[in-house]
Amino acid sequence: MRAFPIIRIITKILIPYILLFAFYVQFHGDFGPGGGFQAGVILASALILYGLVFGLPAVQQVAPPRTVEKLMALGVSIYAGTGFLTMFLGGHFLDYEMLEHNWLTDYGVPAGQHLGIFLVECGVGITVTAVMTMIFYLFAGRRRVT
Template structure:
């Protein structure tokens, strides 16, 4: 892509807006359509675009595969621990109503809002890392002749 400087410049301009939109979808997913899965795919698309334009090695320096592997597990842990927290507080698995009175409401969101936020955060982290790892796997394949 070194012979296409316009594509490189446009990509550098677009990526921050793509990431900003991904964060918007992530943090407003509990208020309307969207959430963790959509935000994860949007965030991963920014990394994939960067990799397509600047090369696989460049994107691997930005998001190393070892970090991506750890993020895959972290997202699942955040999701699962949200359910375990609701069990520990006396409710059912992912019963967000038990989160209503256990946290100081002026610092953290409580109840349904907190539960959905944590679950969507776990999903977003997982989807971003899995989509990025799928890109690494396919982009790193050698061509068989």
């Protein structure tokens, strides 16, 4: 892509806006359309665009494969941990009402539906971003069989 400097410049201009939109979708997901899955795909698309334009080694410096693997596990752990927390507090798996009456509200942390949905959507967003990025790494890193 070194032969196409306009594409490289436009990519550097667009990526911050793509990331900003991904975070908007992520943090606005519990109030309107959007959420973790959509934000995860948008965030991964920024990384994939960077990889397509600047090459696989460049994007792997930004998001190393080992870190991406850890983020896949972290996202699932956040999702499952939220469910187990509600079970530990006496409710069902992902019963957000159990988060309404606990010690978090004493410290000013929003609780109940809002906190539960926020945590689950963050877990989903992290997982989707990491999985989509890893899929790109695996496809872009494969070699041609001759």
